Amino acid sequence: xxxxxxxxxxxxxxxxxxxxxxxxxxxxxxxxxxxxxxxxxxxxxxxxxxxxxxxxxxxxxxxxxxxxxxxxxxxxxxxxxxxxxxxxxxxxxxxxxxxxxxxxxxxxxxxxxxxxxxxxxxxxxxxxxxxxxxxxxxxxxxxxxxxxxxxxxxxxxxxxxxxxxxxxxxxxxxxxxxxxxxxxxxxxxxxxxxxxxxxxxxxxxxxxxxxxxxx
Ligand code: TMP
Numbered sequence: 593x594x595x596x597x598x599x600x601x602x603x604x605x606x607x608x609x610x611x612x613x614x615x616x617x618x619x620x621x622x623x624x625x626x627x628x629x630x631x632x633x634x635x636x637x638x639x640x641x642x643x644x645x646x647x648x649x650x651x652x653x654x655x656x657x658x659x660x661x662x663x664x665x666x667x668x669x670x671x672x673x674x675x676x677x678x679x680x681x682x683x684x685x686x687x688x689x690x691x692x693x694x695x696x697x698x699x700x701x702x703x704x705x706x707x708x709x710x711x712x713x714x715x716x717x718x719x720x721x722x723x724x725x726x727x728x729x730x731x732x733x734x735x736x737x738x739x740x741x742x743x744x745x746x747x748x749x750x751x752x753x754x755x756x757x758x759x760x761x762x763x764x765x766x767x768x769x770x771x772x773x774x775x776x777x778x779x780x781x782x783x784x785x786x787x788x789x790x791x792x793x794x795x796x797x798x799x800x801x802x803x804x805x806x807x
Contacts, residue, residue: 598686605735608742633695707769735785
């Protein structure tokens with residue numbers, strides 16, 4: 593029997609891995625089971641965090657290429673968005689014993705900023721100590737995708753953001769980082785997302801049901 597409890601589910605992976613799609617599917621499946629569930633994303637999730645998101649992602653397309661955000665400015669913006677998101681959405685939802693599904697969280701910062709851009713991890717860890725308020729995901733789904741499928745999916749996208757334009761080596765680095773981070777933890781599930789059938793959503797739902805004690 594499902595008993596209400598705070599539960600935090602995170603989806604991670606590189607662009608075109610299908611995590612936004614899979615988080616929506618899981619959200620709908622849980623709603624059908626009458627679970628009180630919230631779907632959100634990073635960067636973003638609240639009005640102020642979405643404003644910061646726009647600022648970060650539009651920077652890539654600014655005409656003056658000499659005036660791009662420094663990687664530390666960029667990192668601070670991700671962390672600023674996260675702070676707003678935790679304070680105003682994630683924490684209050686978990687306090688109300690809701691299930692929160694988040695499209696990206698702290699591992700994206702480790703994969704993209706630390707492994708990808710070589711930002712000092714201590715800088716990030718120190719800020720996380722202040723802003724995370726002890727919140728850690730109960731389960732993380734890392735969706736692994738072949739670079740060919742990722743490229744194919746990105747090509748179909750209307751709205752592009754700057755990471756859609758990064759070289760393949762950047763995605764490789766980020767994906768390897770996600771996989772490495774997942775190997776260290778029992779509550780991380782690295783799942784293959786290259787196939788286009790229902791098996792992935794079934795697997796995600798089955799794992800989640802076990803944790804939440806849903807039939
Ligand atoms: P999205 O395309 O999944 O919505 O994410 C927006 C971009 O932001 C994506 O390219 C990954 C990037 N990102 C970081 O670089 N660091 C972070 O901490 C987060 C949350 C996202």
